[in-house]
Amino acid sequence: MAKDKILLAYSGGLDTSVAVPWLQENYNAEVITLTIDLGMVDLESIRQRGLQVGAVKAMTVDGRETLVNEFLFPALQAGAIYEEKYPLATALGRPLIARYLAEAAQSEGAYAVAHGCTGKGNDQVRIEVGIAALAPKLKVIAPIREWGMSREDEIEYGQARNLPINASQSRFSVDENLWGRSAEAGELEDPWQEPPEEAFAWTKALSDTPMDPAYLEIHFELGIPTQVDGESMAGIDLISHLNTLAGAHGVGRVDHVENRLVGIKSREIYEAPAATVLHAAHQALETLTLTKEQARTKAKIAQEYADVVYNGLWFTHHRQDLDAYVRSTQRYVTGDVRVRLHRGTCMVVGRRAPQALYQYHLATYDRSDQFDHAAAEGFISIYGLPVRTQNQVQSG
Numbered sequence: 263m264a265k266d267k268i269l270l271a272y273s274g275g276l277d278t279s280v281a282v283p284w285l286q287e288n289y290n291a292e293v294i295t296l297t298i299d300l301g302m303v304d305l306e307s308i309r310q311r312g313l314q315v316g317a318v319k320a321m322t323v324d325g326r327e328t329l330v331n332e333f334l335f336p337a338l339q340a341g342a343i344y345e346e347k348y349p350l351a352t353a354l355g356r357p358l359i360a361r362y363l364a365e366a367a368q369s370e371g372a373y374a375v376a377h378g379c380t381g382k383g384n385d386q387v388r389i390e391v392g393i394a395a396l397a398p399k400l401k402v403i404a405p406i407r408e409w410g411m412s413r414e415d416e417i418e419y420g421q422a423r424n425l426p427i428n429a430s431q432s433r434f435s436v437d438e439n440l441w442g443r444s445a446e447a448g449e450l451e452d453p454w455q456e457p458p459e460e461a462f463a464w465t466k467a468l469s470d471t472p473m474d475p476a477y478l479e480i481h482f483e484l485g486i487p488t489q490v491d492g493e494s495m496a497g498i499d500l501i502s503h504l505n506t507l508a509g510a511h512g513v514g515r516v517d518h519v520e521n522r523l524v525g526i527k528s529r530e531i532y533e534a535p536a537a538t539v540l541h542a543a544h545q546a547l548e549t550l551t552l553t554k555e556q557a558r559t560k561a562k563i564a565q566e567y568a569d570v571v572y573n574g575l576w577f578t579h580h581r582q583d584l585d586a587y588v589r590s591t592q593r594y595v596t597g598d599v600r601v602r603l604h605r606g607t608c609m610v611v612g613r614r615a616p617q618a619l620y621q622y623h624l625a626t627y628d629r630s631d632q633f634d635h636a637a638a639e640g641f642i643s644i645y646g647l648p649v650r651t652q653n654q655v656q657s658g
């Protein structure tokens with residue numbers, strides 16, 4: 263009789279490598295690995311490792327374009343930044359991983375999917391709630407949550423089975439995709455300790471950044487960045503380009519103690535050069551093109567949107583409804599933003615939009631002024647009426 267199949271989300275690291283034999287032994291099943299490129303991944307070498315550690319089949323998928331178009335750009339348009347600090351790179355990648363897992367499980371006839379998340383984090387929730395929404399009948403197995411092995415145990419377990427594992431891992435737990443890099447654990451767990459330089463990989467230390475600033479011009483169409491310095495770029499290239507450029511100026515470092523969904527506070531180090539620049543630029547363009555009321559309501563929606571993403575509720579009608587609102591707000595968010603990168607800072611220094619609500623002839627103090635000064639008098643009289651009334655009637 264053919265064996266049952268389990269589809270494992272495979273990163274090539276120690277945890278998921280050890281998970282391959284562990285699943286075979288403990289679930290008496292064949293394991294198929296699936297490696298997903300959301301940026302920064304050498305798919306072929308990880309695929310080979312999947313086979314070396316015992317997978318019967320090793321699959322790969324390039325998810326970058328889908329990540330950008332269906333997850334990153336909508337979150338950018340929404341202004342989604344968790345707790346005003348974290349642009350949500352990891353959190354935005356997880357629902358897409360869940361989607362690819364569900365699809366591959368179906369096409370391969372697997373009865374279960376497995377992932378390498380621990381039992382303390384948000385990622386297990388995001389993947390499993392995602393699977394619940396997309397393929398509710400699919401069983402989910404979380405070996406790391408189940409097996410109770412320490413890192414040393416895992417290495418021993420792997421060595422006993424002759425797995426070609428690489429135990430010289432980074433000191434930190436790292437997750438990366440195009441939108442950013444997340445690092446946690448190790449010495450970062452002491453929130454009083456300044457993060458060591460080794461915690462960073464995408465951004466230069468201040469002392470290594472150029473003395474001279476760099477200027478960038480970003481063009482947006484309907485709230486989506488489409489050009490940098492006059493050059494049209496597809497999303498993946500545009501984001502990668504900005505990661506390199508802004509990273510070289512030390513832009514995009516975040517040191518945050520955040521509130522996890524599972525109730526723990528945790529200290530996280532993020533690097534998100536492109537996301538930092540794009541959020542700043544996008545928001546600047548909205549200052550020209552949205553009314554005060556739109557901007558304020560949108561800021562509330564942004565917070566809700568960030569919570570929804572962070573808390574693993576991507577595949578919900580609530581998120582779709584928020585997206586519908588956000589998309590509607592973007593219909594005039596077209597124009598250019600000029601940004602200055604310098605010594606760890608990203609500053610918006612110019613913005614323009616063909617349909618800007620900012621009108622020079624209304625704002626100016628020079629001769630071309632068209633604002634009706636006389637009308638201000640009547641406005642103040644009516645506007646101040648309740649204040650005068652209260653003073654008359656209720657003074658003393």
Ligand code: ARG
Pocket residue numbers: 350352353384385435436437444445446530
């Ligand atoms: N704290 C972040 C989040 O919940 C990042 C998690 C990163 N995961 C990791 N294995 N390092 O989205």
